[in-house]
Amino acid sequence: MGENVLKFGTYVRVGNAAEAYELLQKNRNNKIVGGGIWMRLGSRRVATAIDLSACGLDQIEETETEFRIGAMCTLRQLERHAGLNALVNNVFEFAVHDIVGVQLRNTATVGGSIYGRFGFSDVLSAFLALDSYVELTGAGRVPLAEFVRMGYVRDVIEHVVVVKHDYRASYEAVRKAATDFPSLNVTAAWWNNTWHVTVGARPLRATLLQGVACGLTNEQPSEDELRALAASVRALSYGTNLWGSADYRRRISAPLAVQAVRRAAGIELSAALARELETVQVPKFATDEYSCRRVPGVDSSEVR
Ligand SMILES: Cc1cc2nc3c(=O)[nH]c(=O)nc-3n(C[C@H](O)[C@H](O)[C@H](O)COP(=O)(O)OP(=O)(O)OC[C@H]3O[C@@H](n4cnc5c(N)ncnc54)[C@H](O)[C@@H]3O)c2cc1C
Structure with missing residues (x-):
């Protein structure tokens, strides 16, 4: 039986998304690690694992016109954010609260969930019905509907944005x-x-x-x-x-x-x-x- 193990060559905790983007371009086997929950299920060797946890992308910020959700925010933050959920009739709370359990939702990230564009995703389904955008380090701000149609993207998701409306x-x-x-x-x-x-x-x-x-x-x-x-x-x-x-x-x-x-x-x-x-x-x-x-x-x- 083959080994079902995820292996990292090196592990780099970058200080900002631009550094992560630069590292991504150097080798197609360099990968961003979000919560690592999905990645760890696969058997593969990642040349350089790029950790975004020191990039300050773990907050949900509100401006006059939008909510900006950092890519390293967990699904639990999405579920529990009162202001964001009030805007969208609790769509995020109900979309994620049946995903496995609190421990998993405290680890899985919004960035990893959106980047993966998984067919089964409750997270993607919820964001896609709203006025949502993905902010990428290289490609800039892209409507989520367009990001969903894009093929493989060697870029860093910094934020997922929900524009305010009377939803x-x-x-x-x-x-x-x-x-x-x-x-x-x-x-x-x-x-x-x-x-x-x-x-x-x-x-x-x-x-x-x-x-x-x-x-x-x-x-x-x-x-x-x-x-x-x-x-x-x-x-x-x-x-x-x-x-x-x-x-x-x-x-x-x-x-x-x-x-x-x-x-x-x-x-x-x-x-x-x-x-x-x-x-x-x-x-x-x-x-x-x-x-x-x-x-x-x-x-x-x-x-x-
Ligand atoms: C057992 C199990 C059950 C699940 N059940 C459900 C379910 O019922 N419904 C549901 O919606 N989801 C479910 N999920 C998926 C989960 O909600 C997350 O979407 C998934 O784990 C990815 O998030 P992560 O933070 O773990 O990403 P990771 O595993 O860290 O990364 C996933 C991919 O995204 C890339 N990536 C991560 N962050 C970024 C970034 N900022 N920029 C660019 N690329 C990035 C990584 O390189 C990798 O390719 C389940 C997962 C597991 C393990």
Whole structure:
């Protein structure tokens, strides 16, 4: 049996992102280490491991127009930041609080999560529905949607930025069991007079549907618009892996997306549309009984 070990040739703790960028360009086997949680699962030899922990990138800063999340912030910081979560209707809290456990979330970083652009990512799905940007040392400020489409990038993420808007947002996921990887996740957000709906863990990486592409035009969508949303998410491509078949994912995509938009918009479904969608039940793990959802009128800390 081969060794499943991550090996570092040298380990350098740099003082700023420019130094890290310079080291990255010297050798394609030089790598940034975020929390190291994902990297350590692989078996590979890294020539120089570049540690950003002394670069001052571990804070969430608020300006008049945006929140700037340092790449070395942990998922736990993202989950617990009151101001940021208040802006986005607690989307970050609900997107990350079922990722394994507090210890892992205290170690995994925002930079590593976004750089990885993992298909299963709850973090990417949440950011992508918002007005988000990645600040790279070399390439500068890039819209997250563009970064998601880029191939391999030899650059350093310094910050992930969320621009302030009057968001109406909601995050929904289906997990086979609490703390498992998601079988499917959906984030819906209304900002700039447009709906933004991301569908992730398809198991391909999260994709973003905006405005007419997701069938929605009004802040309070009509039931016909919700039917159009259901059709547009069903039309996406889905794949099969241990966490669900393509067919299963397609079937739960519509009720999950409708639930996300309905909750973000604060509307109820008519009995007729509820019955239509009931042909596929969203599993209990995605409903109010499970901690993945806020319960109306109950402080979220009580359901965590
Ligand atoms: C057992 C397990 C279960 C998980 N379950 C889930 C889940 O259910 N949902 C979910 O969303 N996520 C899940 N994750 C992923 C986790 O949330 C993180 O996204 C992942 O660990 C990456 O973060 P990290 O800090 O560990 O990155 P690292 O492992 O340190 O790095 C990952 C990659 O990003 C690069 N990198 C790191 N930081 C930077 C930077 N600032 N600039 C440029 N490149 C950088 C590294 O070189 C590496 O290629 C899980 C992870 C594990 C180990």
